[in-house]
Amino acid sequence: MQEHTPPEETQVLIIGFGPAGATLAALLGRFGIDTLVIDKNHEILPMPRAIALDNEALRVLQMVGLDEQAFARLPISQVNMLSPLLGRFANANTRGSLDGHPKLVTFYQPELEQALRKQVTTYPCVQFHGGWELLNLRQDADGVQALMRDTNGVERLVMAKHLVGADGASSRVRSLIGEDFQGKTYAEDWLIVDAKQRQGAAIDHVEFICDPRRSVPHMPAPGGRERWEFMLKPGETREEMENPAKITALMAPWAAGQKLDIERTAVYRFHARCCRHFSKGRVFLAGDAAHITPPFVGQGLVAGLRDVANLAWKLAWVNKGYAAPKILLSYDQERRPHAWKMIQLARFMGHLIMTRNSLSALIIHGLMKLIRGIAPLRRHLEELKIKPTNRFAQGLFVCRSRSDQCDHGAQLTQNWVRWQKQIQLSDDVLGSRLLMLGFGCNPQTLLSPAIHQRWAAAGGEYLQIGMQGESAVAEDLSNQLSAPFTQARVLVVRPDKVIMADAAPEDATLMLEQCLALLV
Ligand SMILES: Cc1cc2nc3c(=O)[nH]c(=O)nc-3n(C[C@H](O)[C@H](O)[C@H](O)COP(=O)(O)OP(=O)(O)OC[C@H]3O[C@@H](n4cnc5c(N)ncnc54)[C@H](O)[C@@H]3O)c2cc1C
Incomplete structure (x- = not known):
């Protein structure tokens, strides 16, 4: 060709x-x-x-x-860790949404x-x-x-x-x-099996079956699909595991005597x-x-x-x-x-969930089950607080100081706003722009023509965000975007929605000078 x-x-x-x-x-x-x-x-x-x-x-x-029409998503409300001996020993609550999107979906x-x-x-x-x-x-x-x-x-x-x-x-x-690459290659290989249409028997959550004899994560996906991941035992080969007869045997507990519609299979070694x-x-x-x-x-x-x-x-x-x-x-x-x-x-x-040693599994899973009895620890695990936040220690933002009311280097939260008579997610209103936002003030009126010109030359634009009821500007419908501020405030937000700086309106020029020094 x-x-x-x-x-x-x-x-x-x-x-x-x-x-x-x-x-x-x-x-x-x-x-x-x-x-x-x-x-x-x-x-x-x-x-x-x-x-x-x-x-x-x-x-x-x-x-x-x-958007949601572009590709199918299945919201997942729960991730359960299951032990053959102890039952459910841990779980993560993935119900609800964060920054305008479900916390977890499959696709x-x-x-x-x-x-x-x-x-x-x-x-x-x-x-x-x-x-x-x-x-x-x-x-x-x-x-x-x-x-x-x-x-x-x-x-x-x-x-x-x-x-x-x-x-x-x-x-x-x-x-x-x-x-x-630096780091480790896992010695463990995994067989991935994607199957379709398990006749209404598909699960609606994610489960990790943490059996030291063979761990199996299992999850649903849109279109009646489900995935199983089977950890290979020592001595098992890729060829053996990808053999259809072996796959049928592995899937037997979920097939209930029916022939499953296996869509794709592959063995991977994770790194x-x-x-x-x-x-x-x-x-x-x-x-x-x-x-x-x-x-x-x-x-x-x-x-x-x-x-x-x-x-x-x-x-x-x-x-x-x-x-x-x-x-x-x-x-x-x-x-x-x-x-x-x-x-x-x-x-x-x-390591925590997929251990192969029966005694270690019993101890680890038992301890995790005990932790569920301690409310703050349980909440920490259940509410995914162990997931590292996407907040930079260093980078393209003005250094943090005590007077800041926003977390520079973290993402601006997303919420619903009314803009030009339409209710939209705030990122869609902010667009792919470098913005000076004014909360409770019109940002552009705070600047001299000279600094305005320099900001425009760096691709900078402005947007005023008002509290609920202020319909002349982008109206923060639940007041979530304005929540950190007790008085008028200005912010610089990058096109990737990372907060670069914030200041009181009277310090707007200084804030822009600092941002321009980083950019230009
Ligand atoms: C079993 C499994 C489960 C996973 N589950 C998840 C999950 O649930 N969530 C998640 O976020 N991630 C998951 N991942 C990881 C995810 O699939 C990958 O991170 C992602 O697909 C990588 O995308 P990529 O675009 O970086 O690379 P790739 O998709 O690998 O694309 C690289 C492209 O570069 C092309 N290419 C390579 N070399 C050249 C060359 N020299 N010249 C021209 N073209 C070249 C290739 O043809 C290919 O199209 C999973 C991975 C596996 C294996």
Whole structure:
């Protein structure tokens, strides 16, 4: 097949059109950045992979423009840990929503990837070329030169201002910039089985059957699907486990004598690994290219989505000339520590729940059951307080001080607002903009023409948010956005909804000066 020839030049070149690369492409498309995406394959990978997303991931997908109609989601209200001897010894309450989205949903990864690819096609500034594989790259002060080859052996050089390796766990970009994964490879292999239509018997929650003889996480997914993950015992091989007769035997407890509609199966060895740096010069790593985690807390793709939400606007701001290239250094600074914390949490959960030793299992699960009797500890576990918050210790925000009323480096909460007579989620009103928000004041009127001009040159805009009842401005319908403030306040919020600074209205100029010093 003759492959279409990619252009010779682009602002951003993305290697890999998996979910991380496609999300980044769609975000860059929103910002109007000239983007080329290549993938060695034309089609999406058909393997059984991600199944769960949290509210933060759904918020990133909201930024991309994917709503509930774009791909099916099944809200999950409960995650139960079960022991064959002790029954339910722990659980997480995932009912309800946070920042406008369910705390936990399951989904079908190929459907999400199709939706992302469809969204990418709506931006004329983004081009996708399938059947092209990255071979090599070289960077200098002007840009990155990438050598690629199509399926017929035709080679092409492409010049880009920036290159992002979203090329998965075996990333070539990672090795070409001299990076390597640090961390552990698990000795455990797992068989993943996705099946459909269990005749109304599918469960409505997630359960981890923590049997030291063979642990089995089990969960439902949209479209009448369910997933089982079977830990391999020592001596069991991939070939043996992927044999249909073996799968039928493993699934027997759930099949109730019926023949199950097995959709996909695969054996994986999980890894808990992360790069030492997520970028080198003009080259960036995102998604599985930068970090890989066992799926016990469902955070692999979620971390990739956090990466690209963080990186996209920074690439856009630099390529539009709004900000200096130095802001790109904050990508590694902000994303790597959190990605590593999530990997550690997944490892911890794996050890805690999936232990193979019967005595250790009894002790660990017994202790966890006892902890349920201590209300504060139970709440800590049940309400997912052990999940690391997405709040940066260092990065592209004004240093925290005692007078702040907001958490700089954390995400602004999301809530319902009325804007231009429509009730909408606040992120949709804020849009992909760098904003100075005024709570109880009109931010623009606080500034001199000179600082206003400098703010506009950095791509800065304004939005006034009013309390419930103030319908002339964006009306905070539940007063949740304004909740931290007792008096009028101004804030700077980045396009990825991270709070950069806050101040009293009389200090608005100083606050913008500080933000401009970080950006320009
Ligand atoms: C069993 C299992 C369960 C999981 N469960 C969850 C979960 O519940 N929640 C969650 O968040 N995550 C989960 N994950 C992780 C999640 O699936 C991955 O993190 C995610 O799919 C990675 O996306 P990516 O875009 O970074 O990489 P990939 O999807 O691997 O995409 C990389 C792309 O790059 C292309 N490519 C590679 N090399 C080149 C090259 N040299 N040139 C051109 N193209 C190239 C490939 O063809 C591919 O299309 C799970 C994973 C597994 C295996």
